Amino acid sequence: MVSINTELLIIGGGPAGSFLASEVNLGDVTLLDKKKINYGPVVCGEMMPKAELLVDYLPSELMSMIEYTLYKSIRRSIIVNHIKTLRVLIRVKGTIIDLGSINFPAYIVNKGLMISRIINDAANKGVRVNFSSTVTGCIKHGDGFKCRVMDNDGEHYVETHLLAGADGYPSVVRELANNPPFNPMDTAVATSQRAMGWGGSLDEAVVIMDPILAPGGYAWVFPRGDGSSNVGLGIRGYDAWVKGINPVNLHSEFLKSLNLKPTQRSILLKTIPVGELGASIEGNGVYLLGDAAGTVVSTNGAGINTAMVSGLILAKVLKEGLSYGTEMRRVLGSFLSDVKRLRELADPMLYDEDALAKLTRIMPRETVKWVIKEAMLASVNPMLRIGARILLSLIKARGRT
Numbered sequence: 001m002v003s004i005n006t007e008l009l010i011i012g013g014g015p016a017g018s019f020l021a022s023e024v025n026l027g028d029v030t031l032l033d034k035k036k037i038n039y040g041p042v043v044c045g046e047m048m049p050k051a052e053l054l055v056d057y058l059p060s061e062l063m064s065m066i067e068y069t070l071y072k073s074i075r076r077s078i079i080v081n082h083i084k085t086l087r088v089l090i091r092v093k094g095t096i097i098d099l100g101s102i103n104f105p106a107y108i109v110n111k112g113l114m115i116s117r118i119i120n121d122a123a124n125k126g127v128r129v130n131f132s133s134t135v136t137g138c139i140k141h142g143d144g145f146k147c148r149v150m151d152n153d154g155e156h157y158v159e160t161h162l163l164a165g166a167d168g169y170p171s172v173v174r175e176l177a178n179n180p181p182f183n184p185m186d187t188a189v190a191t192s193q194r195a196m197g198w199g200g201s202l203d204e205a206v207v208i209m210d211p212i213l214a215p216g217g218y219a220w221v222f223p224r225g226d227g228s229s230n231v232g233l234g235i236r237g238y239d240a241w242v243k244g245i246n247p248v249n250l251h252s253e254f255l256k257s258l259n260l261k262p263t264q265r266s267i268l269l270k271t272i273p274v275g276e277l278g279a280s281i282e283g284n285g286v287y288l289l290g291d292a293a294g295t296v297v298s299t300n301g302a303g304i305n306t307a308m309v310s311g312l313i314l315a316k317v318l319k320e321g322l323s324y325g326t327e328m329r330r331v332l333g334s335f336l337s338d339v340k341r342l343r344e345l346a347d348p349m350l351y352d353e354d355a356l357a358k359l360t361r362i363m364p365r366e367t368v369k370w371v372i373k374e375a376m377l378a379s380v381n382p383m384l385r386i387g388a389r390i391l392l393s394l395i396k397a398r399g400r401t
Contacts, residue, residue: 007160047106047205050106083107088372134149168291169187169292189272190232229260278292299375
């Protein structure tokens with residue numbers, strides 16, 4: 001890649017960056033991604049909820065934008081399986097408690113193929129796209145920015161008027177946006193792998209809450225419909241980076257416990273934010289999108305559609321001269337903050353085996369299942385938070401008797 005000048009440089013071609021590239025209406029746009037191919041590998045469960053599942057849970061404007069992202073991204077060719085239900089399991093001291101299944105219409109997608117199609121659409125509209133291009137740093141330069149890029153031909157520089165960091169967390173341009181690091185308790189380290197051997201229904205996804213195996217998170221099995229499954233788990237960043245718990249070891253234990261056999265040697269990992277929008281997601285021509293901005297839904301780790309929404313919002317902002325930070329906080333900010341408060345209420349049970357065991361003894365399983373479903377769908381139902389507080393009070397009271 002030769003050194004170039006551009007109007008907008010997008011760093012990262014994932015859901016946020018690719019969607020921005022496809023939607024933005026500027027004359028000279030460049031997208032750089034460190035991946036070698038268009039587009040993989042991806043670290044993801046690859047499950048995307050269908051619109052019918054979300055419509056009763058999300059604020060109307062956010063729901064409208066997510067419906068648009070689904071319309072633009074979902075094609076028959078990228079769907080590998082249709083999920084009908086979600087089974088919720090709790091494992092306490094080695095014993096599995098099956099809470100049963102809930103209605104959960106969703107897609108399992110080939111995320112790499114989906115993103116590749118969106119990037120190709122952007123390229124067909126004139127966006128300059130380069131892979132195997134790692135941005136190692138950016139500085140203010142004149143009226144814009146200058147970024148150092150390493151690719152197969154060596155070192156190059158890109159000068160740009162506008163800069164979009166869609167490169168995950170932490171973004172290489174985080175400091176330019178004056179966005180402080182997230183608290184380790186508001187991050188998670190997620191593992192991802194493909195495996196064979198799952199004996200459950202092919203149209204049923206499974207989540208397992210186990211404070212020992214996945215402290216502060218959960219493990220999952222998402223069948224792909226061909227005998228293989230996407231499997232992984234998430235643990236809180238505090239446990240990985242501060243307490244030194246190795247998520248790879250936990251992942252291997254998880255597969256062993258279910259007699260699952262990986263079809264690929266490598267276990268993929270990435271850090272994701274599980275809090276709320278960053279304190280500063282724009283500043284003087286630099287913008288943070290997707291994971292870099294903190295758009296992941298903290299109660300379930302979902303981030304594909306909300307990342308795309310951030311790209312859609314920035315494209316609109318650049319066209320209409322609006323404030324990116326203001327629009328993001330209006331559409332996503334309060335929703336993500338509400339969900340974070342719900343996650344914080346659930347944290348004691350995500351870390352404490354005894355609390356989980358007491359929960360299943362105190363409450364009918366249908367009630368527990370409802371609470372988990374509402375949380376997984378990021379419900380902002382105030383009764384859910386009231387119920388969670390009552391449950392925690394009951395658990396603490398039982399612990400003192």
